[in-house]
Amino acid sequence: MILLTVKDLTHHFGGLxxxxxxxxxxxxxxxxxxxxxxxxxxxxxxxxxxxxYKPTKGSIRxxxxxxxxxxxxxxxxxGIARTFQNIRLFSELxxxxxxxxxxxxxxxxxxxxxxxxxxxxxxxETRVLNHSRELLAFFGLENEHQTSAKNLPYGxxxxxxxxxxxxxxxKILLLDxxxxxxxxxxxxxxxxxxxxxxxxxxxxxxxxxxxxRLVMNICPRIQVLNFxxxxxxxxxxxxxxxxxxxxxxxxxxxx
Amino acid sequence: xxxxxxxxxxxxYIGINIILATSLNLINGYMGEFSxxxxxxxxxxxxxxxxITVLLVPDQLLIWAFPxxxxxxxxxxxxxxxxxxxxxxxxxxxxxxxxxxxxxMIVKSAVENIDTVGGARxxxxxDRLTNPFWVxxxxxxxxxxxxxxxYSKFGxxxxxxxxxxxxxxxxxxxxxxxxxxxxxxxxFFAGVAxxxxxxxxxxxxxxxxxxxxxxxxxxxxxxxxxxxxxxxILGATxxxxxxxxxxxxxxxxxxxxxxxxxxxxxxxxKGIMGLKEFIYFIPRRERL
Numbered sequence: 001m002i003l004l005t006v007k008d009l010t011h012h013f014g015g016l017x018x019x020x021x022x023x024x025x026x027x028x029x030x031x032x033x034x035x036x037x038x039x040x041x042x043x044x045x046x047x048x049x050x051x052x053y054k055p056t057k058g059s060i061r062x063x064x065x066x067x068x069x070x071x072x073x074x075x076x077x078x079g080i081a082r083t084f085q086n087i088r089l090f091s092e093l094x095x096x097x098x099x100x101x102x103x104x105x106x107x108x109x110x111x112x113x114x115x116x117x118x119x120x121x122x123x124x125e126t127r128v129l130n131h132s133r134e135l136l137a138f139f140g141l142e143n144e145h146q147t148s149a150k151n152l153p154y155g156x157x158x159x160x161x162x163x164x165x166x167x168x169x170x171k172i173l174l175l176d177x178x179x180x181x182x183x184x185x186x187x188x189x190x191x192x193x194x195x196x197x198x199x200x201x202x203x204x205x206x207x208x209x210x211x212x213r214l215v216m217n218i219c220p221r222i223q224v225l226n227f228x229x230x231x232x233x234x235x236x237x238x239x240x241x242x243x244x245x246x247x248x249x250x251x252x253x254x255x
Numbered sequence: 256x257x258x259x260x261x262x263x264x265x266x267x268y269i270g271i272n273i274i275l276a277t278s279l280n281l282i283n284g285y286m287g288e289f290s291x292x293x294x295x296x297x298x299x300x301x302x303x304x305x306x307i308t309v310l311l312v313p314d315q316l317l318i319w320a321f322p323x324x325x326x327x328x329x330x331x332x333x334x335x336x337x338x339x340x341x342x343x344x345x346x347x348x349x350x351x352x353x354x355x356x357x358x359x360m361i362v363k364s365a366v367e368n369i370d371t372v373g374g375a376r377x378x379x380x381x382d383r384l385t386n387p388f389w390v391x392x393x394x395x396x397x398x399x400x401x402x403x404x405x406y407s408k409f410g411x412x413x414x415x416x417x418x419x420x421x422x423x424x425x426x427x428x429x430x431x432x433x434x435x436x437x438x439x440x441x442x443f444f445a446g447v448a449x450x451x452x453x454x455x456x457x458x459x460x461x462x463x464x465x466x467x468x469x470x471x472x473x474x475x476x477x478x479x480x481x482x483x484x485x486x487x488i489l490g491a492t493x494x495x496x497x498x499x500x501x502x503x504x505x506x507x508x509x510x511x512x513x514x515x516x517x518x519x520x521x522x523x524x525k526g527i528m529g530l531k532e533f534i535y536f537i538p539r540r541e542r543l
Contacts, residue, residue, distance in 0.1 A: 050425055051424075052421065052425070071424065072421075072424040072425050073424045073425075073426075073427050073428055073429050073430065076424075076425055076426065076427040077427050081425075081426075082425060084422070088419055088421075088422045090414070090415055090418035090419060090422070090423075091418065092418065092530065093414055093415075093418060097411055097414065100408075100411055101408075101411045101412065101414070101415045101423070101426055101428060102426040102427060103408065103427075104408050104411075104412055104426065104427045104428045104429065105427035105428075105429070106427070107408045109407075109408075111404070111407070111409055111436045114403055114404060114407035114408075114409065115400050115403050115404060116403075117403055121407070122540070125407070125540060126540060128408075129540065164426060165426075167426075168426060168427045
């Protein structure tokens with residue numbers, strides 16, 4: 001089943017073409033890797049899919065729903081969540097609040113029922129609270145739920161960002177350089193974590209990454225981007241031997 | 256007896272200022288926007304409720320009509336709050352400050368130019384209907400409603416907007432919904448406070464609700480602490496009491512108050528209670 005269909009997606013920043021005629025058919029349960037040099041347009045794809053930018057041209061469909069042009073909160077509500085290249089947590093808020101905020105679209109009550117503290121409001125709040133704590137427990141952060149996000153160590157901040165994205169109950173998770181700034185041991189743990197959440201939360205994942213070890217290990221399908229266009233697509237082996245990719249991005253082995 | 260009456264009067268001022276400070280804290284503290292037009296909403300509430308009690312309601316019904324007049328003033332202010340919320344979708348920070356400043360000016364000059372309500376000379380004829388009961392009643396309602404809003408998904412959405420609006424939207428927070436409700440609730444209570452004040456001092460004029468009044472409320476919020484109900488109570492109380500204590504100093508009052516503020520901003524930039532809350536204001540399920 002095809003979950004996400006992107007057709008002829010193009011985005012210009014003034015005169016600069018950040019992305020041109022990008023196409024993608026993402027099947028449910030897939031794990032797609034996107035690699036390429038800095039400035040190739042990788043994060044632009046994420047920003048277009050999640051509604052941060054409005055595309056100059058092209059369409060993005062989630063299952064049968066056209067989502068390009070919708071507001072970011074609506075798109076996230078439909079089931080696409082993401083993390084950020086530079087960690088962007090609600091840094092002065094507690095871990096628990098970081099997670100609870102991401103429940104917004106999936107918390108159903110009217111403002112007036114909050115103001116008058118109806119029973120429905122109370123039970124919904126309790127549900128969100130419990131679900132948030134379960135999610136924190138899944139990441140081993142349950143004992144720190146009152147800590148401010150900014151006081152977490154770097155590696156855990158990355159994990160909290162993933163946990164926060166999962167709180168929106170996504171079908172598709174977009175990970176933007178999740179391994180940036182991590183040492184080999186942490187990257188190892190991250191690979192295990194990605195496999196674990198993919199299974200546990202039945203996710204389809206797109207991952208942008210510069211750590212080849214991670215991409216080549218866990219992504220069965222890889223797209224390579226350069227100057228806003230896809231120059232190669234295939235499994236890790238095909239990508240590693242693709243002459244265009246070696247020239248543009250991977251580089252040659254030293255003789 | 257005179258001393259007692261004076262103290263009761265000051266206590267009522269404190270109550271009204273608590274309503275003003277907590278309601279502005281919703282926008283400037285919790286949501287982190289910068290509204291400087293709170294007095295504009297106050298003015299709306301003051302005039303609408305006064306016009307109702309003076310011109311519409313027969314004398315023998317006044318006592319019963321008073322709470323309704325206050326609510327009507329609040330609703331009129333809330334309607335304007337709804338209109339001010341719309342530019343806040345697109346602008347924030349300094350630019351929203353200018354928008355709200357302009358709003359304050361527009362409302363004030365509009366009333367100055369309507370002769371039927373007295374224009375710049377002001378409006379009087381209200382009975383002294385505001386008493387300690389009504390001040391306490393509305394202060395409690397205001398604290399209760401704003402607390403309930405703050406400890407709901409909307410309040411958490413406001414905190415998310417304060418922290419990073421783009422990310423808030425990407426985490427499914429409907430920022431427009433949050434902003435509309437925050438502005439409507441905030442301006443409603445500013446209108447209520449305006450109505451209470453009008454029926455306490457029995458005279459209102461547009462110049463009472465200019466940018467200086469808005470600044471006073473800002474001082475209470477930032478003195479007490481952003482994103483804290485206890486902070487706003489503290490800020491409003493300290494501000495009101497200090498103003499009274501320093502009254503004998505006359506002109507020097509206007510030197511000492513700003514100095515206090517400068518030192519506060521230097522040593523406690525988030526205010527006395529910034530981002531902290533008095534435990535009993537937090538709903539029981541949230542006390543972890």
